[in-house]
Amino acid sequence: MSKMMSRWGIDRNLLLLLGPALVLVVALFVWPFLYGIGVSLTPGPGREGFLSNYAAFLGDVRERASIWNTLWIAIPVTIANVLVAVPIAYRMRRPLKGQRPISAVFVVPMSLGVVLVAEGMLTFFGPAGWFNKVLLTLGVVNEPLQLVHNYIGVLISLFIAEFPVVFLILLGYASGIDPNLERAGRMLGAGAWQRFSRITLPLMMPGVAIAAALSFVATFAVFPSAVLVGEPAGATRVIALAAWQAAYERFDFGEASAIAITMAAIELVCVAAILLGRSRLYRGPTGGGKG
């Protein structure tokens, strides 16, 4: 046994260094997760069969709708984030005055979190808030727009909360691309659009995939803002909310666990799809150099 372990590069020191962290991760993440799977397969009262909790969730139209509600929020926000962040990051890779303050500005809402943004949005975007006041004064609209307590409100709050993450990742990738590659393209007669679409964008794509995956992970888990600025009884009744309601309003831990496991499975499939797409893209040096 110990011979095999030493052949695998495992010794006492390694176990001492790695052991405590692994024990904690197993106890606080793996074990609860497996426990959740176990609970989800144990039929609740009045149910039969080991998949009955899943059937209760997926068989109910209203419950099942929470999956589409979540995807219908997570996917548009992720796409919007990427579409806005790519051109800005592309431009900021070249020197621009105030680069550091600009990136600092984007970090602030990231750590403030969705709860605070949601609370502020209720006043700012409310019917008597500044946003509607400006629109009314300018004569853009005749009556206040309904921007909170609905689907739009959740989109806005998640965009504000997640855009910084997407932007900073893309900025990191864009600034790692050797400008000489574009210079070479220009010398060979490529126009501005061609240089962007044929040289820089393909090199940025791995970063785009990572940023999109992280944005999707965060928006797919949306919970507080779906309640606070959304319409939690209707269009923004997301999976996380459905799981929470099953657990703490109906005390149906079997179905709650089934919802949670379904949620994790859908999310991991989507992330795997994004990252699989990434592995098919160009991967290699983004610096010039001699080669």
Add this chain to the structure above:
Amino acid sequence: MGEKRRGITADLSGWLVYAAVTLFVLMVGSIFLTVLLNSFASSWFGGWLPDEYTGKWYAFAVNEFSLWRVLLVTLIVALSVTAISLVVGVPAAYALARRRFRGKSLVLGLLILPLLVPPITYGIPLATMLYEYQMAGTVAGVILANLAPALPFVVLIMTPFIEQIDPNLERAARMMGAPTLKVFTRVLLPLAVPGLLAAGLLVLVRTVAMFELTFLTAGAGSQTLVVALYYAAFSAGIRPGQSIDAMAVIYMATTLVLLIAALRFVNPTNMVMRVR
């Protein structure tokens, strides 16, 4: 001519970036400004600005939301999570940075998973388990739950950082007869201080902002600021809106202080997870 036109388009794209940034700042800034103004407003009905100003909502928030206790709990939870995840996570990061062993990718996968799957998916069963061990609703339970994503986060941030430290320095110290513990405390730790500061501050900020796990595991006496704020906003109508905004301003001030401290040590592009 061609040269000149290129100069102008470069300027134009630069201005577009400034415009986008201004728009973003304007929107986020006014969101925060309305919260700030409202928290000082004795009443604000439909006008551009509040009718009169007062500081009474802060006193109200302190009493009504037992603010001092909430702040104390937030501090205890955030500092404990940071300390434990650094003490446990840094040795693990060292092992991952320096050693080759079978099952290393399995360990890495195990560490990435808690950061990928939504916290609510393991938070609900974790809360049930804590309940069985009579730890649900306690500060210790909240700390344990928050460690689940914080510890992997520290390991994943510190691993590339330790990889950058030249292993020859350790070998030299060893050759001169320093025992392992001394190599660790006298050579490695001093070199790792910038990384430790960065990882520690990031975990601190993330723990203060972590909603789901605290929400699921906290009881009445172990709420952190973000959860107390959620409950206040959720039950809006019971209490005056200004007192909720006062609470939000206090939350904002707390995180901003942490954030400004973090920005002194961390480049913003490193604030997000580094995945390669």
